[in-house]
Amino acid sequence: MQIGPIKLDNPVIAAPMAGVTDRAFRIIAREQGCGLAVTEMVSDLALLYANPRTYRMLDFREEKYPLSVQIFGSNPDAMGKAAAIVVERGAHLVDINMGCPTPKIVKNGEGSALMKNPELAGKIVESVVKAIPGIPVTVKFRKGWDEDSVNAVEFARIVEAAGASAVSVHGRTRNQFYSGKADWKIIEQVKAAVAVPVIGNGDVWTPQDAVRLLESTGCDGIMVGRGAMGNPWLFRQIVHFLQCREELAPPTARERIDTAIRHLELMVESKGEHVAVFEMRKHAAWYTKGIRGAARIREIINQARTQQEIVDILNSLLH
Known part of the structure; x- marks a missing residue:
């Protein structure tokens, strides 16, 4: 799969997820074979005001080429400037969030609220494309605002005309x-309407889902979100299944625990022990789901205060 001048190893992409797709998650996702990992969404204004926490999100050490950074906002000029900042800091692609449904984003006219204002969306894309010549700009959006305003096809045409190099479509409304x-049908309709690559998103939980999405819509790439939380092996399973049509064995309990511990180590490296230990709670719950005794262990992890405590608790699941 190719996005502008950038060729991906495979069409399996780790979706941007707030509070999830940080540096640790992206490194592990790429190690597990996904062709591209997208950062958590980053605020344009936070970038312009040099917010320290936001700048820490742009830590790309040890990450494989290429890297996509997702930005969000509703002001074309600010978005162009924000795009230039993330490219200066190492982004190879810039993704624009026009699909986030959360109230605090939408109330500012950002995220999926932009689907109600396609003209403004087009201006934002134009501004970002102009600000970072030679860098591919992608746009992620939804089926529409609601079932009475399904406009993904029209929206895709507008952002394509504005210079987008690819679009990602989540088959749900805001x-x-x-x-x-x-609704994968809307992804098929977008694919038929534009010439740029179309990435399908929504309800990919298994390698078989990924194949069905590709075959039923004709889309060029697959974006995997919630299915990969605590399950980064899904990326390698999908890539292998696409190539060979055979299933890989699921990870062993030991592999799951070792990967969770590595995830924690990478988070400590990026964010410090205090923040990492707190944020690891949700990841530990996802990694250990289904392992015998995990429910009790999760309660204990929620009381942990140090990295070593979490490592010891996770290892105790295997004894």
């Missing part, structure tokens, strides 16, 4: 958030 079923 009003659905993450409930119900993703």
Whole structure:
């Protein structure tokens, strides 16, 4: 799969997820074979005001080429300047978030609220493309705001005309958030309407789902989100299944625990022990899901205060 001048090793992409796809997650996702990992969404204004926490999110040490940074905002000029900052800091692609459904983003006219204002969305894309010549700009959006305003096809045409090099389409409306079923038909319709690569997103939980999404929509790439939380092996399973149509064995309990511990180590490296230990709680719950005794262990992890405590607690699941 190719996005502008950038060729990906494979069409399997780790979706941007706030509070999840930090440096630690991205490194592990790439180690597990995904062709591209997208950062958590980064605020344009936070970048312009040099917010220290936001700048720490742009820590790309040890990450494989290429890297996509997702930015969000609703002011074309500010978004162009923000794009230039993330490229200066190492981004190889810039993704624009026009799909986030959370109220605090939407109330500012950002994220999926932009689907109600396609003209402004086009201006934002134009500004970002102009600010970073030669760098591919991608746009992630949804089926529409609600079932009465499904406009993904029109929206895709507008951002393509504005200079987007690829689009990612989540087959749910904003009003659905993450409930119900993703409508893959809308992804097929977008694919038929534009010439740039189309990445399908929504309800990819297994390698078989990934193949069905590709075959039923004709899309060029697969974006995997919630299915990979605590399950980065899904990336290698999908890549292998696409190539060979055979299933890989699931990770062993030992592999799951070792990867969770490595995830924690990478988080400590990026964020310090205090923050990493707190943020690891949700990841530990995802990594240990289904392992015998995990429910009790999760309660104990939520009381942990140090990296070593979490390592010892995780290892205790194997004894």
